Amino acid sequence: MIKVALIGYGYWGKKLYYYIKNNSHFNLKYVYALTKKNCKEFTGDINKIWNDERVKAVVIATPIDTHYCMVKEALLNGKNVLSEKPLALKTKNV
Numbered sequence: 001m002i003k004v005a006l007i008g009y010g011y012w013g014k015k016l017y018y019y020i021k022n023n024s025h026f027n028l029k030y031v032y033a034l035t036k037k038n039c040k041e042f043t044g045d046i047n048k049i050w051n052d053e054r055v056k057a058v059v060i061a062t063p064i065d066t067h068y069c070m071v072k073e074a075l076l077n078g079k080n081v082l083s084e085k086p087l088a089l090k091t092k093n094v
Helices: 009-023 046-051 065-075
Strands: 002-007 024-033 058-060 080-083
Touching: 002 009, 002 046, 009 058, 024 046, 058 065, 065 080
Parallel strands: 002 024, 002 058, 058 080
Antiparallel strands: none
């Protein structure tokens, strides 16, 4: 079972939360959002995700203008990444 963190809990984040929670291959460890969410996996400290060696993958479901920086940070911290599309609005931003 792969331990996963979900970054972003807006419209798409809530949909992805459901799919991750109901997939027997994943164990959702954290849900990161800027404002407190009503789920047991919630954290307001993204460093918990980066520093937790048990978390092998992150799912990025933040606003589009943050995808690139979140993906880059996750990769720099040794995480596998699934990012909502697109990665950036313009190729110069990548």
